[in-house]
Amino acid sequence: MEEELEEELLREILSFYKGKRGELIPILLEVQANFGYLPEEAILLIASFLNITEGQIYSLASFYSLFRLVPLGRRRVTVCRGTACHIRGGTQILQEAEKVLGLKEGETSSDLEYTLETVACIGCCALAPCIRVNRDVHGEMTLEKVRELFPTSNED
Amino acid sequence: MSSKRVLVCQGTGCISGGAEQIFSSLEEEIARFNLGESIQIKRTGCHGFCQRGPLVVIEPEGIFYSKVAPDDLPELAGSLLSGGKLAERLFYRDPITDKPIAHYRDIPFYNKQQRLVLRNCGNIDPENINDYLAVGGYQALRKALFELAPEQIIDEVKRSGLRGLGGAGFLAGQKWEVCRRATSDGKYVICNGDEGDPGAFQDRSVMEADPHSVLEGMLIAGYAVGAEHGFIYVRAEYPLAVKRLRIAIAQAREKGFLGKDILGSGFDFDVEIFQGAGAFVCGESTALVLSIEGKRGMPKPLPRPRTAEVGLWGKPTLLNNVKTFANIPLIITRGSEWFAARGTSRSKGTAIFSLTGKVANNGLIEVPMGITLRKIIYDIGGGIPGGKAFKAVQTGGPSGGCLSAELLDMPVDFDSLTTAGSMMGSGGMVVMDEDTCMVDVARYFLDFTWRESCGQCIPCRVGTEQMFNILDDITKGEGRPEDINLLLELSEAVVRGSLCALGQTAPNPVLTTIRYFRHEYEAHIREKRCPADVCQAL
Numbered sequence: 001m002e003e004e005l006e007e008e009l010l011r012e013i014l015s016f017y018k019g020k021r022g023e024l025i026p027i028l029l030e031v032q033a034n035f036g037y038l039p040e041e042a043i044l045l046i047a048s049f050l051n052i053t054e055g056q057i058y059s060l061a062s063f064y065s066l067f068r069l070v071p072l073g074r075r076r077v078t079v080c081r082g083t084a085c086h087i088r089g090g091t092q093i094l095q096e097a098e099k100v101l102g103l104k105e106g107e108t109s110s111d112l113e114y115t116l117e118t119v120a121c122i123g124c125c126a127l128a129p130c131i132r133v134n135r136d137v138h139g140e141m142t143l144e145k146v147r148e149l150f151p152t153s154n155e156d
Numbered sequence: 157m158s159s160k161r162v163l164v165c166q167g168t169g170c171i172s173g174g175a176e177q178i179f180s181s182l183e184e185e186i187a188r189f190n191l192g193e194s195i196q197i198k199r200t201g202c203h204g205f206c207q208r209g210p211l212v213v214i215e216p217e218g219i220f221y222s223k224v225a226p227d228d229l230p231e232l233a234g235s236l237l238s239g240g241k242l243a244e245r246l247f248y249r250d251p252i253t254d255k256p257i258a259h260y261r262d263i264p265f266y267n268k269q270q271r272l273v274l275r276n277c278g279n280i281d282p283e284n285i286n287d288y289l290a291v292g293g294y295q296a297l298r299k300a301l302f303e304l305a306p307e308q309i310i311d312e313v314k315r316s317g318l319r320g321l322g323g324a325g326f327l328a329g330q331k332w333e334v335c336r337r338a339t340s341d342g343k344y345v346i347c348n349g350d351e352g353d354p355g356a357f358q359d360r361s362v363m364e365a366d367p368h369s370v371l372e373g374m375l376i377a378g379y380a381v382g383a384e385h386g387f388i389y390v391r392a393e394y395p396l397a398v399k400r401l402r403i404a405i406a407q408a409r410e411k412g413f414l415g416k417d418i419l420g421s422g423f424d425f426d427v428e429i430f431q432g433a434g435a436f437v438c439g440e441s442t443a444l445v446l447s448i449e450g451k452r453g454m455p456k457p458l459p460r461p462r463t464a465e466v467g468l469w470g471k472p473t474l475l476n477n478v479k480t481f482a483n484i485p486l487i488i489t490r491g492s493e494w495f496a497a498r499g500t501s502r503s504k505g506t507a508i509f510s511l512t513g514k515v516a517n518n519g520l521i522e523v524p525m526g527i528t529l530r531k532i533i534y535d536i537g538g539g540i541p542g543g544k545a546f547k548a549v550q551t552g553g554p555s556g557g558c559l560s561a562e563l564l565d566m567p568v569d570f571d572s573l574t575t576a577g578s579m580m581g582s583g584g585m586v587v588m589d590e591d592t593c594m595v596d597v598a599r600y601f602l603d604f605t606w607r608e609s610c611g612q613c614i615p616c617r618v619g620t621e622q623m624f625n626i627l628d629d630i631t632k633g634e635g636r637p638e639d640i641n642l643l644l645e646l647s648e649a650v651v652r653g654s655l656c657a658l659g660q661t662a663p664n665p666v667l668t669t670i671r672y673f674r675h676e677y678e679a680h681i682r683e684k685r686c687p688a689d690v691c692q693a694l
Contacts, residue, residue, distance in 0.1 A: 024450035064433035083355035123357035126206035126518035137172035
């Protein structure tokens with residue numbers, strides 16, 4: 001049942017496009033916005049819609065840092081690796097987030113609650129160091145604020 | 157009737173501090189006074205002083221409230237009533253004298269700037285086209301369409317001396333002329349809002365705070381080069397910029413500034429937004445074009461035609477940065493002479509920097525080209541906080557370099573920065589103090605370029621990785637005496653052998669840190685010591 005719904009949603013997304021190659025990135029972004037990642041079935045369907053091979057889609061999806069081929073956690077924790085964040089202690093913020101969440105950079109918790117990632121820069125450099133949780137940016141982070149942000153995880 | 161305007165900054169920085177809540181609660185407080193139109197409250201884009209956010213500015217007086225919290229709102233609202241007392245505790249305090257300052261025109265962070273491109277940022281509601289029209293918006297477009305021929309516009313842009321503000325500093329007018337002269341059955345205008353440099357956020361702020369100035373610049377460019385279609389390529393990490401641009405495009409279409417037969421001139425032009433998917437290399441023109449075509453963004457090797465001649469889908473394509481387009485309405489309205497009177501002999505106009513790092517005042521600043529680094533860092537930036545000593549300033553992101561204290565009195569423009577081994581780049585300016593390790597900074601940037609290399613050419617793909625490995629070893633205390641020379645040798649190979657600017661400039665952070673801070677490398681290698689006490693392994 002759920003699979004049918006997914007395919008229905010996919011077809012609805014594709015109905016807004018014309019089937020041109022230049023639409024590939026916009027389609028992938030929209031599919032990912034709806035599903036949280038790029039499911040294999042979606043890639044097959046998009047390939048036939050645009051009349052290109054799945055390989056061409058994987059080639060593109062693995063080139064751009066935004067695309068994900070596996071499901072992510074409900075809360076995406078993104079630590080900024082920007083220059084201002086780096087020199088104001090971003091590395092320690094990442095280490096603390098890894099410790100508190102019990103995850104390494106790039107990992108997702110087995111209950112799909114958290115994913116821990118880094119990003120090249122979110123452009124909130126005046127508030128460095130920064131963390132983004134889903135779409136909310138938290139600036140001027142300290143180790144203590146990292147612990148406050150994720151209070152329930154891994155605390156004995 | 158005199159009316160007060162309450163401007164609540166809704167830039168990404170202030171929003172992260174709760175500015176959306178501040179706006180709605182303050183709106184309710186003000187509504188309770190029942191004073192009708194005499195107090196207007198507005199959402200604005202980024203006011204620039206993100207570090208002090210959430211910001212609330214009261215006009216026409218120019219009262220500046222910083223770090224506003226929900227608890228402060230009853231007091232702040234009360235201050236708006238006639239005879240109301242100003243909420244002094246929310247004033248900005250001078251970092252040196254600790255004196256509270258009421259008006260933003262008295263705050264050195266603002267009054268030492270020259271805001272041209274940022275003229276509307278923080279003063280108008282970016283989601284309301286009427287605000288842009290009220291400050292003279294789209295007048296330049298009218299002038300261009302009805303008083304100037306395309307060639308005259310290109311002449312104006314050439315005479316202004318405006319150089320592309322995306323990093324390379326190519327003369328904008330020349331690029332426009334090449335695109336105008338190319339014959340084709342279709343042309344494109346692309347605004348590069350990819351801003352992939354870590355440590356830079358000025359393009360984001362302009363798109364968020366004054367999207368119509370970018371659209372107006374693109375429209376004038378489209379008319380001048382003979383294009384009917386435009387794209388704004390926006391970095392995926394900037395959802396608010398995308399939202400505001402979408403609103404701006406819809407409102408501009410409604411008012412007849414975009415679409416068919418614009419203002420009855422017979423000129424057709426429309427713009428769509430293209431969201432990037434995260435690749436630093438897409439800041440390069442041919443890579444960006446491939447990305448819009450739905451392909452991997454891998455720069456095309458030279459020799460090749462210029463993008464202005466053969467670009468998107470093989471058509472002539474004019475590609476300029478966000479800030480370059482935002483300058484165009486000013487040049488058309490006020491004239492090339494007015495513009496060229498600003499800046500230095502070879503770098504005209506202003507430069508916009510994201511001033512961040514170990515400096516008291518962090519934020520977005522606009523200054524005339526030719527100002528010294530010292531004025532930027534000490535007068536506008538308020539110096540280094542915590543009584544620490546200045547060590548370096550990094551400009552130009554991963555393509556730029558770290559400049560030392562002996563260069564503080566250097567006038568900043570495209571050419572002086574390049575001579576010093578750095579570059580203007582997209583305008584990041586990160587200040588570093590005595591607690592910053594310069595070897596760690598070089599390692600940081602090579603880690604970035606190595607990850608972001610598209611991989612098609614070996615000098616960049618393998619060279620940056622090898623350089624990173626050597627730097628990593630040095631920061632772990634495993635550096636060898638010959639490593640400094642090896643880094644210099646590898647740098648030369650990567651600079652000379654790489655296909656595009658990403659590789660050609662990637663060694664700059666290493667070359668400048670060796671040039672100005674060689675002793676730090678030596679301390680790591682010979683004494684196994686990190687002078688700034690940053691490298692954890694030492």
